[in-house]
Amino acid sequence: MNPRTAEVVRNTAETRVRVRINLDGTGERRLASGVPFLDHMLDQIARHGLIDLEVEASGDLHIDAHHTVEDIGITLGMAIARALPDKTGIRRYGHAYVPLDEALSRVVVDFSGRPGLVWQVPFTRAMIGAFDVDLAHEFFQGFVNHALVTLHIDNLRGDNAHHQCETVFKAFARALRAALEPDPRMAGRLPSTKEAL
Numbered sequence: 001m002n003p004r005t006a007e008v009v010r011n012t013a014e015t016r017v018r019v020r021i022n023l024d025g026t027g028e029r030r031l032a033s034g035v036p037f038l039d040h041m042l043d044q045i046a047r048h049g050l051i052d053l054e055v056e057a058s059g060d061l062h063i064d065a066h067h068t069v070e071d072i073g074i075t076l077g078m079a080i081a082r083a084l085p086d087k088t089g090i091r092r093y094g095h096a097y098v099p100l101d102e103a104l105s106r107v108v109v110d111f112s113g114r115p116g117l118v119w120q121v122p123f124t125r126a127m128i129g130a131f132d133v134d135l136a137h138e139f140f141q142g143f144v145n146h147a148l149v150t151l152h153i154d155n156l157r158g159d160n161a162h163h164q165c166e167t168v169f170k171a172f173a174r175a176l177r178a179a180l181e182p183d184p185r186m187a188g189r190l191p192s193t194k195e196a197l
Contacts, residue, residue: 004180006082010075014067015059017075023083023180025052033057033072035065037131038139041169042072048098049173065135073139077146084180087111092191094179098171103158105167107175110150113197117144121155121168128162136165140172 004023011017029046031039033055046053055076059068084090095108105121117140123133144151153172158164183191190197 002086004083006079008075008079008082010071010078012067012071015057015071017057017059017068017071018055019072019075019079020052020054021076021079021083022052023080024050026050028052030054030056033068034059034061035068035131037128038065038069038072038135041136041139041165044166044169045173045176047173048170049177051173051176065130065132066138069135070138070142073142074146077143077148080147084111087197088188088190089182089186090191091179091181091183091186092197094175094177094181096171096174096178098167098174100163100167100170101160103160103163103167104156105158105164105171106152106154106156107168107171108152109172109175109179111148111179111197112150113148114150115144115146115148116150117141118152118154121153121164123155123161123164124159125161128165133161133165136168 007020009018027047027050031042033039034057057068057072092111097106119137155164
């Protein structure tokens with residue numbers, strides 16, 4: 001199998017973001033988003049997805065974290081799309097349920113080639129420390145638009161907003177890992193009746 005790696009640099013008037021990724025890694029990570037809670041969530045993606053991940057970002061945090069969080073989601077989506085130019089032999093679909101104390105989330109992903117996000121996460125409060133919970137949705141919206149995946153995210157229960165968000169990111173990581181795994185029974189074949197993804 002060819003190395004499934006990529007590096008993407010995305011610079012705008014609002015942010016500068018660099019993401020380097022290895023889809024067949026061990027969970028190594030270097031994270032410097034400028035948004036501490038987002039670094040904690042990106043850590044979940046690397047560790048639980050067994051993805052080597054480097055993220056460096058600087059943005060207009062003097063305004064708020066919106067542009068930085070969204071643009072990291074966009075750049076991560078671009079990096080995964082670039083690291084996976086050929087979907088031959090992958091499982092394509094992945095899902096995971098992850099609990100954390102009272103919280104439970106389910107994430108289902110399809111490397112369909114079509115962007116789509118279904119988001120059902122009723123956060124119990126608006127802020128997790130200094131992190132606006134609306135930004136979690138913006139992160140995943142940016143991701144799906146550029147990774148070209150269909151993503152269903154459901155927080156099934158939870159009282160603590162930190163736990164709710166962490167279970168979402170952990171389940172996302174586990175679902176990614178499952179979908180990206182090589183399927184030995186699909187070797188040399190594209191997992192689609194259309195023969196295109």
